[in-house]
Amino acid sequence: MRAESVAKFLGVAAVVVLLPGVYLGLVWAPPDALMGNVQRIMYVHFPSWLATGAGYLIGFVASVLYLTRREPRWDWWAEAGIEVGVLFNCTGLLTGSIWGRPTWGVWWTWDPRLTTTAIMLLIFAGYLVVRAFVEDPEARARVAALVAIVGFADVPIVYFSVRWWRTLHQPQSSPETVDPEMVVALRVMFLAFLLLFGYLATRRYLLARTRWETERRLLELEAARG
Amino acid sequence: MSSKARRRFLWMAGGVVVLGVFGYFAWGGLGKSLVYFWTPTELLAKGGSAYGTAVRLGGMVVPGSVEWNAETRDLRFRLTDGDTTVPVESRGAPPQMFAEGIGVVVEGVFTPAGVFRSHNVMVKHSSEYRAPEPGKHPAEYYRKLFRSQASP
Numbered sequence: 001m002r003a004e005s006v007a008k009f010l011g012v013a014a015v016v017v018l019l020p021g022v023y024l025g026l027v028w029a030p031p032d033a034l035m036g037n038v039q040r041i042m043y044v045h046f047p048s049w050l051a052t053g054a055g056y057l058i059g060f061v062a063s064v065l066y067l068t069r070r071e072p073r074w075d076w077w078a079e080a081g082i083e084v085g086v087l088f089n090c091t092g093l094l095t096g097s098i099w100g101r102p103t104w105g106v107w108w109t110w111d112p113r114l115t116t117t118a119i120m121l122l123i124f125a126g127y128l129v130v131r132a133f134v135e136d137p138e139a140r141a142r143v144a145a146l147v148a149i150v151g152f153a154d155v156p157i158v159y160f161s162v163r164w165w166r167t168l169h170q171p172q173s174s175p176e177t178v179d180p181e182m183v184v185a186l187r188v189m190f191l192a193f194l195l196l197f198g199y200l201a202t203r204r205y206l207l208a209r210t211r212w213e214t215e216r217r218l219l220e221l222e223a224a225r226g
Numbered sequence: 227m228s229s230k231a232r233r234r235f236l237w238m239a240g241g242v243v244v245l246g247v248f249g250y251f252a253w254g255g256l257g258k259s260l261v262y263f264w265t266p267t268e269l270l271a272k273g274g275s276a277y278g279t280a281v282r283l284g285g286m287v288v289p290g291s292v293e294w295n296a297e298t299r300d301l302r303f304r305l306t307d308g309d310t311t312v313p314v315e316s317r318g319a320p321p322q323m324f325a326e327g328i329g330v331v332v333e334g335v336f337t338p339a340g341v342f343r344s345h346n347v348m349v350k351h352s353s354e355y356r357a358p359e360p361g362k363h364p365a366e367y368y369r370k371l372f373r374s375q376a377s378p
Binding site: 030031032033034035039042102103104105106109110111112146149150153156157165166167168170171172173174177178179181182 | 240247248261263284321322323331346347348349351353354356358359
């Protein structure tokens with residue numbers, strides 16, 4: 001199947017799953033006993049981090065593949081995964097902050113989870129900046145892949161931060177610590193966000209491909225003109 | 227070095243650096259030297275050197291220890307880690323999740339009087355998410371103590 005058709009399928013599927021997901025999370029599932037309706041922000045917060053992780057993982061794997069195989073398409077996937085990952089990193093931080101103010105009492109605190117997460121956003125935003133500064137497509141792909149691979153070391157640190165260190169942020173939840181109805185709503189939203197992520201990343205991949213080919217042609221034209 | 231050997235060397239060097247950084251975070255001394263909050267036991271173990279330094283203190287609000295003065299807006303409670311308990315003084319109403327028996331992290335200084343003077347009370351939430359039980363209103367405690375009496 002061509003990437004265009006995959007993107008179209010993922011986009012339609014994302015909307016189809018997102019609509020019932022939002023209903024389940026905002027209406028059907030019960031509010032939290034302690035936090036009330038504020039807790040419903042979790043249905044956007046958790047899925048955002050799932051999509052962030054998916055994006056950075058794709059960025060890491062595709063970067064390794066680019067450096068070992070030197071095929072442009074791996075650079076396109078790396079850029080797509082990381083750029084969309086940065087987007088969900090931002091929605092994750094924003095929803096967390098909005099939830100933190102009424103629950104913790106602060107919008108932000110420098111605890112290990114929040115700090116390592118902020119560093120993660122800076123690393124991958126830096127990746128996008130590096131890409132913008134290197135003009136030669138192949139040199140850009142090489143340097144960017146290196147940034148993505150080294151920067152990815154922070155991703156598992158973010159995940160384990162709530163277990164390794166004392167934090168204000170709570171540790172990971174599991175189906176045992178979350179009421180069954182909330183788990184159902186969460187799972188639907190996880191799927192919806194993964195589909196949404198897949199749609200955005202595939203579209204971004206197609207854009208990267210078009211850009212690469214355009215750049216190639218421009219460079220060839222310049223060379224021909226002398 | 228041939229270019230292939232050089233490349234392999236670079237890959238290995240990069241891998242060692244990444245694993246090293248990761249290992250340092252996971253098992254190194256960073257976890258001990260950079261703590262987000264101290265426990266009451268750790269605070270008291272510092273003795274006189276703990277006085278006057280801005281620190282975060284984490285623990286549980288001792289049930290029955292909360293005193294709220296609606297006129298002066300002074301909040302007093304006792305903070306425990308199970309072994310050691312420290313009295314905490316703070317100004318203003320705490321976040322709405324505040325309750326007896328809940329985990330909190332307070333920012334402030336430990337005074338020679340043996341009282342922790344806090345300028346910021348943060349409430350720790352657990353990883354539990356539960357539907358409210360019928361007939362129970364956990365927010366009732368907060369409303370009774372902090373809303374009905376005071377607030378400008």
